[in-house]
Every structure is written in structure tokens, then in C-alpha cells.
Amino acid sequence: MIREPFKYRWLVLGALFILLATLPVWGSDYMLLLGLLFCLYAALSQMWNLLTGYSGLLSLGQQAFIGFGGYTMAVTTSYYNINIWLSILAGGVTSVLLALFMSLFIFRMSGIFFAIGTWIFAEILMLWFSNWEYVKYGTGLFVKPPNPPSMTMIYYAALTMGVAALATVYLILRSKIGLGLMAMRDNEAVSSSMGVEIFRSKLFCFLVAAFITGTTAGVLYVFQIFIQPYKAFAIDWTVSLVFIVIIGGIGTIEGPIVGSLIFVLLSQYLSEYGHISLLLLGIIAIIIILVAPKGIMGTLQEKTGFELLSPRRLFSEEPG
């Protein structure tokens, strides 16, 4: 039995996709820039949501993968003249390797210790890169690919990342791993005794998130042209991702999309106010946690039952 909202959800998503896919044709340069930022933030926040909202892994160290992926891309393409798209993929691969190494340490910790462990790793990377001659210390690197891609190409790469991140989370959540993850999030002890392989599921999500975050960072730094350790490994990245997911709705697939849209528009609108913009973002985030702890999409789901993408399988639902 297929419920009525089924049609709407593909309609809304399809319209959004067509709108974004044709943006270079009808949009201005400024709109293309906003679209690019929206796609990149949607991909990054989708991954933070996969970890924190679904897997119970509170990560404060996503910037480790952003910096590592970005630097891998910059080094391989500028030093070794490797094709830009291959370099971006290489950033994803090295991020997975980094995540594997990190997991040796941080998967022994749980809860807040895990969060701090990821953050400390990012800080270590920042210090290491700012003391490393190979990447020109703290002064940073210019990304000089052999064939610099056009803005439209970069935009489509960003759109690909946004769609890939969404599809990945959707597929993971509807697979056996996803069902196990949600059972685990609700009650770790019970789900473990029911045969959910907690460790492997969590590690799988951690590695997937590392790959997509590292690749997305590659696209981001192709666009930004310049990478520097104090910016790339800064906790500010995770601050933004937290903000996006909280506003949109933690533990919902649509949340990061809605949150990214609001974040990009809000930060563009507030950017002329300088530091006040961050201050206001902080205040808005606190108000939302106090008033609507489940964010915009979470509250909407609770009130109306409206869901764009349900992680549940439709046939297992009662006809609504």
C-alpha cells in the first residue's frame, strides 16, 4: 500500500533537483555561488547527521577530513599534475585511511570522549600541517591544477556530491545496517543482544562519512583555490555543520537540506555585519534548541507526519 505523501516527496525532490541541475542555464553568477555553497554544505552536514543523528557518534572532528581531503587534492594536483577529478577522489581515499587510523584510538572511547578524541585529532593535524615544510607550513598552498575547471564544472561536481551524500544516507538507512543503527541509537544494550553488530556498523558509517567529507572538501578547495591549515582544520567547520543539522532537524534526512539552505542564505545576508553574524547564528541555534529541539523538519514531522524521505520501508508501515 502506497501512501499519499509518496507522490509529493518525489515531486518536491525532483523539482529541487531540476532547479539545481539547470541553475547554470538560468541563474546569475551569484546564484550559482549560492547553489554551490548549498550543495557542499548539504553534503558535509548530511555526513555529520549520519554520524551524530543516526549512528550515535558525536563527532567534533569533521574538520580533520575536510583539511586532509583538501590538502590531498591540493598536493596531488599542484605538485604532481594529476587530473583534478582524480585528485579530489584521492582526497576521499586518504580521508578513509585517516579515519581507519583514527578508529584505532577513538573507537575505544564512547560518548563525549569520542567527541573530544575526534576534535583532538583535528587539532593534531592542524599543528602537524602548520609545522610541515612539504605543505609550506602555515602559509598555505595554492591549488594549481593542470587544467583548471570552469565554475560550471565545479558547480556540477558540488551538485554530484550533494546528491551522492543524500543517496548514500538514504540507502544506508534503508539497508540492514541502517535498521540496526536506529535500533542501536534507541537502545544500545538491547539491540546488541538482538544481534546488531554495533562496532562494525558504526565503523562503516564513520568510514563512509570520511570518504564523502574528504571528497566534498576537495571540490570545496578547488573552488576556493587556496588552502591553509588554520582555516582547513578549524573547529568552525563543525560549528557550521552542527548549526545546520540542529536547525534543520537532527536525525532526519531532510534536515541537513533545509538547514543548509537557511545557513547559506542567512550567512550571506548577515555577512555584511561581520562578527555579529556568527554571534547571531549562535543565538538562533540556542533558541531553536530551547524552543524546537527537533529542528524544523523534526517538528514538522511530529506535527503533520510529513516526510520527504522516510528511512522506513513503506510496506512495513501501517496505512495512514
Place this chain on the structure above:
Amino acid sequence: MEALMQPVINGILLGGLYAVIALGLTTMFGIVKLVNLAHGDLMILSSYLSLALVTYLGINPFVSLIFVVPIMFVVGFALQKYLLNRVLGKEMEPPLLVAFGVSIILQNLLLLVFTPDAKGIMTVISVKTIQLGNIHLPVLYLADFVIGCLVIFFLRLFYNKSFLGRAIRAASDDVGAARLMGIDTSNIFAIAMGIAMITAAIAGVLVGMTFTFYPHTGPQYLIISFGVIIIGGLGSMRGAFVGGIILAEAQLLGAHFTGPGYQLLIGYAVLLIILAIRPQGLFGQAH
């Protein structure tokens, strides 16, 4: 060997300071199970408050504590009572994220008021040293250490002996039972946070005199506090003291052997290794 004595002794002295920095975080961790991600920023707020008082009133930084300590107590009390208490529950994320929000707000507020320039609180003892054979004891580090030990001593006394301190611990052990005994737990938690902020105020003034600081230095001290707590174990004040010394030794000896650029890096690396071997900390109990 003699060349090593200087960093070793400085490390012990600096460890006392690190312990006070972490004290407020570890007590709140132990009492409310709250991870106050704004701890470092609240401490730096105290540094700036002291700096403003020293600059405009021309008083000694130690005297400025008379004003900074009560101000920070009120700040902590209000923060807990009107913001953090409202999101305390079985979920770990909401209080964490509210504190994160407070941290962002504080950093940018400090940036607006005090500009991004490096600041430091100058005193007459800033550059003085005591000569002991070949070793120079910086008077400021010595003051940090002595004051740090005193704060830990009195805080332990407070939590073990006073009625209020024991009420706070009782409320932490069993909220329901404490309420039945007529203890207003929401006020108790707010007072605990106020007390944590008193230690942060003292730490802030000491840090302000010892190091230069910026509006964005807060998270750096937050990570140092985490390091101290992780090494020393959760909620343990004695652990915080030992953790502070181990972390400071790792940093200063690291800097001694590899150069100052790697000072922080080696401190963090030691931290990670300890975490990987004993996830509950050296003095923590397995849970």
C-alpha cells in the same frame, strides 16, 4: 641532565595551573554529567574582565579577583539556571550544543569589544625569577602553582565537609532522593556551576598574567582541560592535579627535544596514547 631540570620543574609548576583550568570542567562533569564546551571561553572572559579592571582602575590583577570572582559566579549561576538546566535530560547532545552556542557567542562578543589583538595582563612579577643553582624559577609560574594547589585544596574541603558541598554531591548522586529531602536541585546545580566559574575566574586571571590571549583562545584551553581530565579521570580533583602535571611535562619536554613548534602537538599525542590504552583515564574507574 641539568638542562632537563629546567623544563621538568617548569612543567610541574605549569601543571598546577592546568589543573585549576580544568577544575571547573571536571566538577561539572562529575556533578551534572554536563560537558561545558564553553568552559575555555568563560575562562578567557574572566581574563578580559580582569584586564579591563586592571586597565581602567589601575589595580593589581590579584585585587581584580575581588570583582571578577563574584561576576563569574553570577554568570555561571544564570547560565546553568536559565539555559543549561532547561535542556538537561537523558540525551547528551542538547546541553552540549547549547554550550557550544554560548562558546560561539562569547568568542564573537569578546572580538567585538576587545578587538582580535593579543592581550596580556602585566604585573610587577611578570618577568621576575628566583635563582636556585642553575635553575631559574619564574615567580609567576610559582604563583600559578601555589594558587592552583590552594584552590584545589579548598574546593575539596568544600565538597567533602560543607553542608552545601555535600548537598551538591547528594543531588548529583540521586536527583529524586535529593528532591525528597527538600533540596532544590535546579538551584543546587546552578550553585555548582557558579562555583565552577569561581575556579574558572581564578584560572582566567592566572592565565591572563602568564600567557597572551585572544578572543579565540578559549577552545585551546578547553582542549587542555579535556586533556587534564582524560589523563586524570572523570570528576576526580586529585586526578586533575596529576593530569595537569603529566600534560604540562609532555608539552615542555616535547618542546625541549623537538622545538617549540611541536609543544602542543606532543601534548596531544601523549593524550591520545593514554586514551587508547586506558579509555577511562589513569585515575578513572571503568564504567
